[in-house]
Structure formats: structure tokens, C-alpha cells
Amino acid sequence: MKICVTSASGVEAVTKREIYKLLQVDAPAISGRLSFEGDWEDIAKCNMYLRTANRVGIILGEFNAETFDELFDGIKNIAFEEFVSKDGKIVVTAKNVMSKIFATSATQSISKKAICQRLFEKYKITTLPETGERYKIEVAILKDHVTVTLDTSGEGLHRRGYRGLVGEAPLKETLASAIIQLSVWNPSRPLADVFCGSGTIPIEATLIALNIASGKNRTFDFVNWKCFDGSIFERVKSQAIANERLDQEVRISGFDIDEGQLKLARKHAKEAGVEKYIHFQRADMRDFSSRFSHGVIISNPPYGERLLERREIETLYKDYGKMIKSLDNWCAYTLTSVTDFERLFGRKADKKRKLYNGKLECNLFSHLAEPPKRQR
Ligand SMILES: C[S@@+](CC[C@H](N)C(=O)[O-])C[C@H]1O[C@@H](n2cnc3c(N)ncnc32)[C@H](O)[C@@H]1O
Numbered sequence: 334m335k336i337c338v339t340s341a342s343g344v345e346a347v348t349k350r351e352i353y354k355l356l357q358v359d360a361p362a363i364s365g366r367l368s369f370e371g372d373w374e375d376i377a378k379c380n381m382y383l384r385t386a387n388r389v390g391i392i393l394g395e396f397n398a399e400t401f402d403e404l405f406d407g408i409k410n411i412a413f414e415e416f417v418s419k420d421g422k423i424v425v426t427a428k429n430v431m432s433k434i435f436a437t438s439a440t441q442s443i444s445k446k447a448i449c450q451r452l453f454e455k456y457k458i459t460t461l462p463e464t465g466e467r468y469k470i471e472v473a474i475l476k477d478h479v480t481v482t483l484d485t486s487g488e489g490l491h492r493r494g495y496r497g498l499v500g501e502a503p504l505k506e507t508l509a510s511a512i513i514q515l516s517v518w519n520p521s522r523p524l525a526d527v528f529c530g531s532g533t534i535p536i537e538a539t540l541i542a543l544n545i546a547s548g549k550n551r552t553f554d555f556v557n558w559k560c561f562d563g564s565i566f567e568r569v570k571s572q573a574i575a576n577e578r579l580d581q582e583v584r585i586s587g588f589d590i591d592e593g594q595l596k597l598a599r600k601h602a603k604e605a606g607v608e609k610y611i612h613f614q615r616a617d618m619r620d621f622s623s624r625f626s627h628g629v630i631i632s633n634p635p636y637g638e639r640l641l642e643r644r645e646i647e648t649l650y651k652d653y654g655k656m657i658k659s660l661d662n663w664c665a666y667t668l669t670s671v672t673d674f675e676r677l678f679g680r681k682a683d684k685k686r687k688l689y690n691g692k693l694e695c696n697l698f699s700h701l702a703e704p705p706k707r708q709r
Contacts, residue, residue, distance in 0.1 A: 335392040336375060337368040337482060340385050343688040344511040348385045351514075355382050364475060368392065373561060376485050377569040380555070381548040384510035384537070386490050390471070390482040391416070398479050399433040401443050407479055408447035408472070414455040416483055418559045420465035423448055428473040444472040444481075466557040487554030494550035495536065495605035504633050504668070506547070508690060509533040512697055513541060515686065516631055516666045520583055523628035527618040527656075529587030532598025532611070534631050539607040542583045546573035550605070584628075586612040588621060619652050626661035627702070633690075636670045650677035662702040670695045 338360065340348040345362050352360045352367060356375055360367035371379075379389040393416070396407040417423060425448065427440035434440055448470065449461055469484040491507040504512075513534065518524050520542035526534040540547060549570070556566050589595050595613050602608040618634075634653065637646030650669075654677065657665045667674065670693050675681050684699040 334371060334373075334376075335368060336371045336379065337366040337390045337392050338379060338383065339366050339387045339390070341387065341505075341508060341511075341689055343686065344385050344508065347511045347514050348383060351383050351385060352379070355379065366390075373555075373565050374569065376555060377566050380486055380490065380553045381546045381569050381573055383490065384541070384547045385507050385514065387507060388484055388486045388489060390484050390486075392480060393470075393483050394479075394481045396479050397477055398474065399477050401434065401439065404434060404440065404472075404474075404479065405443055405447045408444050408481065409451045411448075411451070411481055413448055413451050416558065416560050417448075417452060417468050418465055419452075419456050419458065420462050421558075422463040422465060422467045423461070424467060424469045426469070426471050428471065428475075430473075430475045432474040432477045434474055434477075440472055440474060444470070466559075467554055468558070469554065485553060485555035488551070490548065492551060493540075493547055493605065496531065496533070496601050503531045504533045504690065506533055506537055508668075508688065509537040509633075510541070510547070511688070512631055512633075512666060512668055513538050515697060516629055516699070517664055517701070518629040518631065520581060523584035523586075523623065523625045525586045525588065525621065525623065525628060525630050526632050527588050527616075527621050527630060527653075528632045528634040529589045529598055529613070530591075530594045530633070532587050532595075532601050532613065534633065535585050535587040535598070535611045535613070536602050536605050536607060538585050538631070539583060539602075539610045540605065542578075542585070543581050543607065543610065544576055544578045545606070546570075546576075549573055583610050584625065585610060586614065588614050588616040588618065590615065590617050618649075619656055621656055623660060623663070626663075628660070628663045630657065630660075630663060630665040630667075632666070633668045636693075636695075638670075646671065647677055650674060651679065654678035654680065657700065658703070664702050665698075665700040667698045667700075668695050669698070672696075674698055 358369045360369040394411040398404040425441050425445040427437045429435045471482045473480045491505045524538050682698040683701045686697045
């Protein structure tokens, strides 16, 4: 099968590395997707283990279409019956970019009609009850080229199952994991998030350190499909649990000024099964200090989107820079949309990487530990 994995803009290289580590395959990025040939076990593993991917799909067909007739015929040619059962619930979404067929809702309804027509003929039925398991099918038309993808994940892979829809400005789990993987941190080093909010960064770091699979506590659409042999998933999941390293010593902490946020962070850590590994504490970032050296701060401070807050943000960022300077050989990775962050922080970043927090353009500023001052 042709498997395709999607991840957020700016994160693809990290996801590609994860795929290589997991399956030893090179997945080139084509139009924002990483694709490679694989089987059901690969699909199960990608859903279970990829920490930075959004979704894992199967490309069912590709063809060119400039008219609705061509679209209908192209879709109807695809062997949906190999995946979709007689009573499957079919959810079609459409995306049209720079194409002659530009009406999204018509693309969606014509595609669904073509899929149903195909299944009527193959199953020799006249109606589809759609009472069974879900099949999400995306029809994407980019420059008149149609790609039809079956989504195996169902809910996006950022839904690990440990977090509800709450929190001030929570970072997506997939983005938090990407930032951690873009940093120099490894489980032998201390990690602190001094603006931890609902705890996403410390929790994701702990999952990495203990080798807990990101998909362990959730399910995926493909697991319920009749075309899929459930024993493959059971095997992949048992292997994931056997690979956990729960005796790994970690020094991971999260601080926030807001007790309500910390309450959430503790709740999420508990749901993720990692509460005993993370030290959460109410503290102002300005008071952070550590007896350890060579630690890593990974944080997502407030951005101060409202004009009124700008002055407060400037002071906060200046104080943040001073605090990091006072630590013994610590690195800092900071995700923010504030463009003059380096000026406020007081030092040019060693690296700057454009990432998106939702739709908001941000940068991940990397400040490596300052080299020791030369003795005179
Ligand atoms: C953008 S949110 C962090 C969201 C977090 N990454 C998450 O996933 O939920 C910024 C956090 O910084 C906290 N904060 C603001 N000023 C602070 C300060 N001086 N010291 C510590 N935390 C502060 C806020 O309470 C808020 O929870």
C-alpha cells in the first residue's frame, strides 16, 4: 500500500526522521506529505509510535480531473470495496487548490456519490446503511491532480488520550514533541518548562524518556475495519508496552504562575500515567534556579497577542533572558510569535526555526549554553 503521513508545516523533517527510525524507510515529502510503500503492520506502528505526525493515510488512487465527469469516473474506478465494508459509514472531505474544479462542497458530494455507486455495484445492493465503522476519505485536488486518501487514524494523532479540550493556550502534543525532538535534550539531562501551562511539554518529554508509545492510550479508525486483521494491532501494542522503560530516571519539571493551570497539568500527567516522574510546582519563572548544570529549558511563554499586554511581555521576556543567563550551562528553546524576541531576551539565537502554533506563525528560538568566559 502507499502510505502517507502528514505533519504540521515545519515539522516534516522531524516526522521523516521518526519514520526512518521506526521502519528504516526513506519517506520523501511530496506536497506536504511523507509517503512510502508499506503494509498493515507499518500502518499500525506509525499510528502507535509517531509522536509528531498528524495522521496516517492510505493513498487509494491518483488521477487528473478537470471536470466533474472526470472526477466521478476517476473516483468510481477506485477499488473502495477492498477497504470499505457494506455497512461502513463513509465521511468524505474535499480540498481544492489551484484547480479547474474549485467548488469544495460539489467535489465532496460528487465524490461521495461515485464511492456509493461503486459500492452498490460491487456489493450488489441499492442502499448503504452506513451504520458500521467509520471510513474518512479525503479527496484533494491540487492543480487538477486528484489524490484520494483513506485516513487510518480517525482522530488526529495529537489526541493521545490524556488531555481534554481545556487549558489557556495549550500547545498541540505533536508540536510539543517536535520541539523537544528539535532540541539537544536527551533523558540524561534535566528538562524544565518554566511556563508549563497544562503540562504538554513535560508530559511529552517524559513519554519520550520512558519510551511510552504516544498512541498507547487511544484507538484508531483502522482497528475497527473488517479488512484489517486485529491481531496485528494487538501485537504492535504488546510490543510497545514491552519496550517501555519505566525505571528510567528523569529530571523533568514544570512551573507555572497559575495554580489552575498546574492543576490541569497534574491531571493530564496522571491520565498519561507519568505523574510520579514530573515535578510540577507553582513558581514565577523569575525565581527559577537549579542545582543541576547542563539542563535544557523548553518553553512556550505567553505571546501577548492583545496590545495592552505588550509592555508586560517585554518585561517578562527581558527577565526570562536574565534568568537563563544566571543558570549554569543551560540551553533554552523558546516557542513564541513575538518577532523581536531575541532583542528582548538579550542574545541572538543560535538557531531560529519557523513553526506554526495552530495558524499562528511562531519561531522556535534556540539558545545554546553560553561558552564559558575565558579566564585572564
Ligand atoms: C502559552 S501558555 C503555555 C501553554 C503550555 N505550553 C501548554 O501546553 O498548556 C503560557 C503560560 O505561562 C504562564 N505564565 C505567565 N507568566 C508567568 C510567569 N511570570 N512565571 C511562570 N509562568 C507564567 C501562564 O500562566 C500560562 O500558563
